[in-house]
Amino acid sequence: MPEFTLEEIIKATNGRLATGRSELRITGVSIDSRSLVPGDVFFALKGSNFDGHTFAATAAEKGAAAIVSQQELELPAAWPGAVIRVSDTLQAYGDLARYHRQRYACPVIGITGSNGKTTTKELIAAVLREKYNVVKTEKNYNNEIGLPQTLFKMDGTTEAVVVEMGMRGRGQIAYLASLAQPTIGVITNIGVTHLELLGTQEAIAAAKEELIQGLPPSGLAVLNGDDPLVIPMAARFAGESLFYSLEKPDTSGHTAPALYLVAAATEGDHEVVTVDGRWGRFEFALPLLGRHNIANALAALVVGLALGLTRDEAVRGLKQVGPVEKRLRKIEIGGITVLDDTYNASPPSVQAALAVLSQLKHPGRKIAVLGDMLELGTMAREAHQQIGELTATYGCAALFAYGPLSVATKEGAARKGVDARHFATKDELWAELKTYLMPGDAVLFKGSRGMAMETLVEKVIAHHEGGGE
Numbered sequence: 001m002p003e004f005t006l007e008e009i010i011k012a013t014n015g016r017l018a019t020g021r022s023e024l025r026i027t028g029v030s031i032d033s034r035s036l037v038p039g040d041v042f043f044a045l046k047g048s049n050f051d052g053h054t055f056a057a058t059a060a061e062k063g064a065a066a067i068v069s070q071q072e073l074e075l076p077a078a079w080p081g082a083v084i085r086v087s088d089t090l091q092a093y094g095d096l097a098r099y100h101r102q103r104y105a106c107p108v109i110g111i112t113g114s115n116g117k118t119t120t121k122e123l124i125a126a127v128l129r130e131k132y133n134v135v136k137t138e139k140n141y142n143n144e145i146g147l148p149q150t151l152f153k154m155d156g157t158t159e160a161v162v163v164e165m166g167m168r169g170r171g172q173i174a175y176l177a178s179l180a181q182p183t184i185g186v187i188t189n190i191g192v193t194h195l196e197l198l199g200t201q202e203a204i205a206a207a208k209e210e211l212i213q214g215l216p217p218s219g220l221a222v223l224n225g226d227d228p229l230v231i232p233m234a235a236r237f238a239g240e241s242l243f244y245s246l247e248k249p250d251t252s253g254h255t256a257p258a259l260y261l262v263a264a265a266t267e268g269d270h271e272v273v274t275v276d277g278r279w280g281r282f283e284f285a286l287p288l289l290g291r292h293n294i295a296n297a298l299a300a301l302v303v304g305l306a307l308g309l310t311r312d313e314a315v316r317g318l319k320q321v322g323p324v325e326k327r328l329r330k331i332e333i334g335g336i337t338v339l340d341d342t343y344n345a346s347p348p349s350v351q352a353a354l355a356v357l358s359q360l361k362h363p364g365r366k367i368a369v370l371g372d373m374l375e376l377g378t379m380a381r382e383a384h385q386q387i388g389e390l391t392a393t394y395g396c397a398a399l400f401a402y403g404p405l406s407v408a409t410k411e412g413a414a415r416k417g418v419d420a421r422h423f424a425t426k427d428e429l430w431a432e433l434k435t436y437l438m439p440g441d442a443v444l445f446k447g448s449r450g451m452a453m454e455t456l457v458e459k460v461i462a463h464h465e466g467g468g469e
Helices: 006-013 052-061 089-101 117-128 146-151 172-180 201-213 231-236 291-306 311-319 347-359 377-393 404-415 426-436 454-464
Strands: 016-019 028-030 040-043 066-069 082-085 108-112 134-136 160-164 184-187 220-224 240-245 259-267 270-277 282-286 329-333 336-340 366-371 398-402 419-423 442-446
Touching: 006 016, 006 066, 006 082, 006 089, 040 052, 040 089, 052 066, 066 089, 089 146, 089 172, 108 117, 108 172, 108 201, 117 134, 117 160, 117 291, 117 311, 146 160, 146 172, 160 172, 172 201, 184 201, 184 291, 201 231, 220 231, 220 291, 231 240, 240 291, 259 291, 270 291, 282 291, 282 311, 291 311, 291 347, 329 454, 336 347, 336 454, 347 366, 347 377, 347 442, 366 377, 366 404, 366 426, 377 398, 377 404, 398 404, 398 426, 404 419, 419 426, 426 454, 442 454
Parallel strands: 028 040, 040 066, 066 082, 108 160, 108 184, 134 160, 184 220, 220 240, 240 259, 336 442, 366 398, 366 442, 398 419
Antiparallel strands: 016 082, 259 270, 270 282, 329 336
16 A cells, blocks of 8 residues: 655645644555555545545554544544644545655556446556556446545556546546546547437537546557547647557558457357558457447557557457456356346447347347336437337347337337337246246346346346245
8 A cells, every 4th residue: 555654644634733643654545444454645535425524533443543624523532643624535535645655656447438448447457557657447437536545556566557437427537537648548449328418419528538638748548440420539638649449540641550359250159350551451269248348449459559558468368358347248047048147238238239139049038127217308208219129130039128218218128129128127027037037048237337237146046046936
């Protein structure tokens, strides 16, 4: 963990020493009194549903060397630590993370986009680990609390950092970029998630572009050359931009991609992919399914190759990627193939998952279990109807839909001849699904995070392991 003098923390956070000795030395950073270790500085973060000030006394009792607070505290009288007062503890937490990041000159890769951020982050980290000691965002800790946690892991052995950046409104990615100070920015795509908050895809693109605007002129933008809302970002960036594409270059005058797909074939649990471009023609095996994951892999390859990896090193790195939690995880149980893609959902990601389902080689039926896609604003009904129609396009025999918005999904599927059913509760859905599934079937589970569709995957597993209803 990072070390600071108390003076460094006061300077970085623009705080003032309220109590205690200024010569204290800090040996870690904590925002959770449960995991705090002696010597940490404890930031009493305050949000709409939590208040770290409530746990300040506990942090002191557990050995915190200092506490950063935005209000008066009642602390044990014998506690020998220091209190630093700031106007906003969350802002101060980010300021200290920025200060710590500035201690190191290694490459920092920032990733954002409507879909594929976490998978692309994992792929980039896997590629770079073939040559560098890498720090990366764990899970999807990609906000103003999670990103500093990643930066605080940097030390003298760190040779590259890979950070995911999430967004719920304008200015948020700009703030995260001001903390991480990325040298490379990756934009995966611009979708319709957050349309309810930002109104248009153009507004979503502008919010995502804040990452590119946060790069230095010496930086590198790695951009999806197949996305019409991403392509123009290159013209507005003073540094170098490299495109990746699932399409071969044509003669239309568009900027040629640095790396593009030549051919791909699904072989078991792998995609076997041939690419060409700036680094010549080569082949790699990707242990993730789907065309969208091939695009994510191209982004990772561009980053790795641009940072000096050989083709062999980059390809070897891709092979090391394991399944990303709740993202097209393939489970074989009770003779049934389960695709667990329950982490989140948007129209493009549902279509991508349906495409993977359609390509599975199995003797039985293809079944889609889909929950609502949230934050789509006025286009929600139309988007759900279109997804319902796509279940037919991708060969689904049945649709089990859950959630109020998914009534439209059922209508779209039924109109195309799919055996479509809608359920108001997951318990009702499960009661029918468990009698419907048969050995040989393949079933996809997907929905927005708020729908918690993974609970249905857990029921399937428990049922076939003999421990469920």
